[in-house]
Every structure is written in C-alpha cells, then in structure tokens.
Ligand SMILES: [Fe+2]
C-alpha cells in the first residue's frame with residue numbers, strides 16, 4: 001500500500017467529499033461497500049415478491065396500476081444498486097449468483113408473508129417508511145455512485161410510503177371489518193419493521209468503521225428512534241394502534257419510548273429461518289432459470305444483427321436500413 | 331451469459347446537455363435504449379437518451395490528476411479576473 005494513496009483517500013473522506021470508482025481505496029472499504037450495496041440491491045429485488053403477490057388481486061384497477069408502478073420502481077432500485085456495485089469491480093451476474101446460492105443476504109423484512117390486502121398498505125407505510133429513514137443519510141455516503149443511486153431511490157420512495165398510508169387510511173375509514181384488517185396488518189408488521197434497522201448499537205459489528213468511512217452516518221438505534229418518532233403521530237391520524245403497551249412520550253428527551261423488537265427473531269430470520277425464506281429464494285431461482293432462454297435469445301439476436309450489418313456495409317450499398325428492433329418488443 | 335455494459339446519458343430538457351445518470355446491461359444498442367427509458371426516465375426525467383458501450387469510453391487516470399490538469403491551473407490569464415479594469419469602464 002502506497003501511503004500517499006492512503007493519505008489522499010483519508011483526506012477526501014475528511015473533507016466530506018466523495019470517493020469515485022477509479023480512485024484508490026482500501027480493500028476493506030471496497031469489500032464493505034460491495035457487501036452492503038449488493039445486500040441492498042438483493043433486498044429491492046426480493047422485496048418485489050410480497051407485494052407482487054397482490055398485484056392480481058388489488059381491489060380496484062387504480063390500486064392495481066399504482067401497485068404495479070411501485071413494484072416496478074423496486075426493480076429499478078435493484079438495478080441502480082447493482083450498477084453502483086459494478087463500479088467497484090464485481091459483476092451483476094456474480095452478485096446474482098451469490099444471492100441465489102445464499103452466500104449474500106437480503107433484508108429480513110421480506111421473509112414475512114403478505115396475508116391480506118391491508119398488508120400492502122402496512123408495507124408501504126411502515127416498511128418503505130423505515131427504508132426512507134435508513135436511506136436518506138445514504139444520499140451523502142462517501143462512495144459517489146452509491147450516493148447518487150440513493151438520491152434517485154429516495155425521490156421515488158416517498159410515493160411508496162404515501163400510497164401505503166393511503167391504502168390504510170381508506171381501510172380505517174371503511175367498515176368494521178376493514179378497520180380490523182388494517183389493525184391486524186399493523187400488528188404483524190410493526191416489530192419486523194423496527195428490526196429493519198438492524199441489531200442494537202451495542203452488538204452491531206461494522207457500525208464504528210462504517211461511520212468513520214462515512215458509509216454510514218447514523219447508528220442503528222438512532223435511526224430506529226427517528227422512525228418511531230415519525231410513525232407515532234401518523235398512526236394517530238390513521239386511527240390504528242401500534243402494538244406496544246410500553247409506548248409513551250418522554251417529555252424530557254422529546255422522544256417516544258418503545259419496546260425494542262425481538263433480536264433473536266431477527267437473527268433467526270436473517271439466517272434463513274423466517275416464515276417465507278425458502279419460498280422467496282425458490283421463486284427467485286425459478287425466475288432466473290426460466291428467464292435464461294430470453295437472455296440467450298437476445299444475445300443470439302444481437303450477434304446475428306451485428307453480423308448482418310457488417311456484411312451489408314462491406315458489400316454493395318443497399319437502401320438505408322432501419323435499426324434492428326426485435327418484433328416481440330417493437 | 332452476460333450482456334455488455336452501457337453508460338446512460340439523459341438530456342433533462344431542451345437547452346441542457348446530456349448528463350451521465352448510470353449504467354445498465356443490454357444485448358444491443360436498441361435494447362439498451364429501451365431499458366434506459368424504463369430504468370432512468372419513468373417520471374419524465376428526460377427528452378433524449380444516449381447509450382454508449384462502457385468499453386468505448388476512454389477516461390483520464392485519477393493517478394495523474396495533478397500533471398494531467400496542470401496546464402489548466404497555470405494559465406490564469408484565461409480568466410477575466412486576470413485583467414485590471416480601469417475605473418469607470420462598464421459592461422467590459
Ligand atoms: Fe426501494
């Protein structure tokens with residue numbers, strides 16, 4: 001390691017500037033980012049499943065169109081993030097394989113099932129809400145491509161949270177049955193959403209170094225508190241009860257006190273023992289395998305079109321050709 | 331089987347230059363354009379898109395940043411503030 005390079009890296013971090021792809025960086029900084037960005041990308045991709053489950057059963061055409069747009073955004077988020085990870089010298093194919101064979105993780109939250117339509121509302125409101133709290137500070141992360149991807153993502157996330165809130169708001173203004181359905185969804189998604197912020201600071205392994213490198217700006221517990229403070233007043237407007245008897249406002253600190261999530265459950269779900277882990281990965285593997293012929297056909301078509309174009313330009317000049325567009329996507 | 335990497339540039343509006351927005355994988359230029367539309371302009375972010383094979387881009391090296399850009403720094407006479415303006419001269 002060249003100490004001048006190390007110094008330049010540290011000076012850039014200290015100046016609150018960004019590290020860019022071709023800059024020198026410590027191997028551990030690179031590895032940490034690859035792991036974090038890949039895990040984040042995988043979460044966006046796997047995260048399409050719980051909500052995708054309801055696209056065909058949305059109660060109205062408008063709700064269906066909105067949910068479709070939301071899930072499409074999540075696909076986009078995954079792709080922005082894979083692209084950011086690739087600037088660190090890994091390939092998307094390789095990351096995808098690491099997800100499929102279980103070497104890389106994704107957020108524990110997506111291993112819970114979506115049992116009713118109200119779950120789609122609870123996910124938008126709580127899960128996307130927690131994602132926003134987690135992600136806004138990442139817009140100022142020290143790695144340029146990651147920070148830029150996060151800016152795009154955060155712009156799109158606020159629509160996600162609002163559409164979820166809107167679903168619940170409509171339900172809580174409906175029949176007794178609909179209100180009960182909304183409450184049941186909130187009861188089931190509250191603690192898993194709190195767990196999205198990760199283990200408590202006292203046992204969080206990478207926090208300190210990530211904060212020194214400005215990959216992370218705030219600790220898990222700080223962000224979890226911020227989330228609770230944001231959600232409690234919104235729950236009041238919705239007319240749903242958060243399932244925590246210990247929830248109370250502390251006038252001295254200005255924060256809401258709450259019962260932390262069950263971290264043993266979090267670790268169990270992360271290590272593969274959640275209610276839907278098997279289903280999520282199996283679905284993803286099947287989609288990957290069944291899509292193989294499309295990827296191969298597109299490459300074969302591109303090669304054929306390129307060969308045709310080459311032989312045409314070397315032969316006698318014919319009439320100008322329109323750009324090649326495969327019929328099935330035209 | 332992996333598709334080649336493309337860099338995507340979007341012109342946010344008339345009168346503005348294309349700006350790099352990110353990258354994507356696609357089998358050919360036509361599909362790269364279609365993917366770029368779906369990925370980077372879902373909310374009217376642009377009026378025109380360029381896709382460029384990432385392999386076709388030649389970049390300066392960050393290692394030689396100082397010598398490479400030095401000729402720009404030592405020609406202060408390229409900036410208008412280099413020239414004293416006598417009092418009373420306006421709109422120069
Ligand atoms: Fe997302």
Ligand SMILES: [Fe+2]
Pocket residue numbers: 074128131157160
């Ligand atoms: Fe989202």
